[in-house]
Amino acid sequence: MKKSAFHYSTIFVSVVVGLGILTAIPASADRSPHLSPLTFSTCKPAPSPAILVALPNLNALAFVDTATQEVEQIDSVPGNPRDLLMHPRRALAFISVNNNTEIEYFDLLCQKSIAVISFPTAFSGMQVSDDGMELFVLDGTRSNLLVISVRTQRVIQTYVLPSQGLGFAYSKKAHELFVAEPSVNKIGVIDTHTGTTDQPISPSGCHRPIHGCTPLGIQAPAAGQYLFVTDGAGGIAIFNAVTHLQLVNFGGGSGGVSSLGGFDQALNGVSSFFNGRRETTVGVSSTVS
Numbered sequence: 001m002k003k004s005a006f007h008y009s010t011i012f013v014s015v016v017v018g019l020g021i022l023t024a025i026p027a028s029a030d031r032s033p034h035l036s037p038l039t040f041s042t043c044k045p046a047p048s049p050a051i052l053v054a055l056p057n058l059n060a061l062a063f064v065d066t067a068t069q070e071v072e073q074i075d076s077v078p079g080n081p082r083d084l085l086m087h088p089r090r091a092l093a094f095i096s097v098n099n100n101t102e103i104e105y106f107d108l109l110c111q112k113s114i115a116v117i118s119f120p121t122a123f124s125g126m127q128v129s130d131d132g133m134e135l136f137v138l139d140g141t142r143s144n145l146l147v148i149s150v151r152t153q154r155v156i157q158t159y160v161l162p163s164q165g166l167g168f169a170y171s172k173k174a175h176e177l178f179v180a181e182p183s184v185n186k187i188g189v190i191d192t193h194t195g196t197t198d199q200p201i202s203p204s205g206c207h208r209p210i211h212g213c214t215p216l217g218i219q220a221p222a223a224g225q226y227l228f229v230t231d232g233a234g235g236i237a238i239f240n241a242v243t244h245l246q247l248v249n250f251g252g253g254s255g256g257v258s259s260l261g262g263f264d265q266a267l268n269g270v271s272s273f274f275n276g277r278r279e280t281t282v283g284v285s286s287t288v289s
Contacts, residue, residue: 043107043109043111047073049066050064050066050073051063051065052086052093052108054081054082054095056081056082057080058074059076059078059081060076060077060081061074061075061081061093062074063075073111075111077095077097077104077113079097079098079104080097080098080099081095081104082095082097083096083125083126084096085126085135086128087150088131088132089132090132091109092105092107092108093105093106094106094126094135096123099122100122100123101118101119101120101121101122101123102117102118102119103117103119103137104116115153117148119137119140120140121141122140123137123139124138124139124140124165124166125137125138125167127169127170128150129170129172129192130170130172130175130224132150133150133151134149134150134192135147135150136177136192138167138168141164142161143160143161144158144160144161145158145159145161145168145177146158146159147159157195159177159190159197161179161188162184162188163181163186164181164183165179165180165188166181166215166217167179167180167216167217167218168218169218169219169220169227170192170224171225171227171242172222172224173223173224173225173241173242174241175191175193176189176190176191176192176198176241177189177190177192178218178241180216180229181215182214182215182216185202185203185213185214186200186201186203187201187215187218188200189201199244201239201244201246203215203229203231203237203246203250204246204249205237205246205250206231206232206233206249206250213231213232213237214231214232214233215230216229216230216231216232217230218230220241224241225240225242226240226241226247227239227240227241229250231250233250235249236248237249
């Protein structure tokens with residue numbers, strides 16, 4: 001029996017006040033995760049299209065119908081799942097579990113774990129490349145940005161940051177990683193195609209420029225053309241991810257903005273920002289059938 005979103009209202013409190021990051025899988029995607037030896041014809045498909053919601057307090061992953069906003073299915077994901085990324089070409093989700101010490105590969109066709117990457121300490125963030133071949137992970141020291149092969153689950157490159165990164169974003173348009181480095185008031189830039197660092201970005205136009213503009217939150221919507229950055233004074237600035245030019249100066253909101261999220265092309269490319277703390281993440285699956 002279907003349960004309406006109303007019946008699960010307590011579950012979605014964190015989604016309303018938190019940060020949503022939605023990523024679409026193209027309809028032409030290969031539906032067999034390349035790590036899985038499973039026979040997919042024996043699996044019961046998950047609802048599609050669906051919004052995937054990580055529910056850390058329930059140790060679960062919820063599938064929400066995009067048209068009716070009803071919870072269609074809830075799967076058990078032990079380890080307090082929090083961050084959630086969708087593979088851009090396959091029916092596969094990457095879920096951070098066990099206090100960000102593991103990344104679980106979750107097969108969306110059979111709704112089960114097929115691989116796990118473990119870390120010695122809690123990592124600080126993860127992104128996936130536009131071709132789905134690599135995961136980018138900011139390690140627990142916040143001083144190293146790891147490049148991990150999705151296929152082998154091994155670190156294939158390490159970028160040593162000049163200062164600790166608070167967060168980072170990946171632009172598929174620029175094929176670059178952008179790292180918020182608040183201690184030096186800069187945004188580090190790494191070219192993932194060449195494996196080299198580029199000239200860092202120095203944000204400007206904030207409310208407290210005497211000590212520089214401090215980048216805290218950073219996000220790139222799915223199209224990857226722009227960067228959205230929050231500063232220490234509660235403002236938001238917009239940058240061109242390809243040219244690195246700052247297009248919009250920081251503008252503070254009521255009470256400030258402590259987190260932000262980019263809604264991608266699955267929702268007509270609309271970008272949306274949320275006040276409040278980050279509690280859970282959301283993904284969109286459009287090929288699981």
